[in-house]
Amino acid sequence: MALIKCKECGNEISDKATHCVRCGCPIKIEENITKRKVIISQKKMGFFGSGVNIFVYIDNQMIGKTSSGNSISIELPIGKHFISLEMPVNQANRNASNVSKDGKEFLIKEETNEVNINISIKLGLIEGTCNVDEIIYK
Numbered sequence: 001m002a003l004i005k006c007k008e009c010g011n012e013i014s015d016k017a018t019h020c021v022r023c024g025c026p027i028k029i030e031e032n033i034t035k036r037k038v039i040i041s042q043k044k045m046g047f048f049g050s051g052v053n054i055f056v057y058i059d060n061q062m063i064g065k066t067s068s069g070n071s072i073s074i075e076l077p078i079g080k081h082f083i084s085l086e087m088p089v090n091q092a093n094r095n096a097s098n099v100s101k102d103g104k105e106f107l108i109k110e111e112t113n114e115v116n117i118n119i120s121i122k123l124g125l126i127e128g129t130c131n132v133d134e135i136i137y138k
């Protein structure tokens, strides 16, 4: 059990408590969830892929897009997650025939701060790879 501070009165309370014992302020469950920052970086692509963006989905929600050599970050709660990538070769016309999709499950653990997976997608001659890394921060 860990102690957290009530954001209303500053009283120290259990992180398992639903209400502050002093002021009665409800403790949001969200505040008790440990989150980790995860970086999704796209590997540098060759000449033909240099202008291709990869759309990144976490748990089936689009969180943004990366371009060659760039990255995006997101805070995720501990537990299982699913990353999927969508790579349209024709960026202006994202239809099913030019979109490649692939996905992978990954786990953010409480005790070890380690996520390091690679996920690749390929469409025709163009291959895109994203690396998922966890940032350890206090």
Ligand SMILES: [Zn+2]
Pocket: 006, 007, 008, 009, 010, 011, 020, 021, 022, 023, 024, 025
């Ligand atoms: Zn309080």
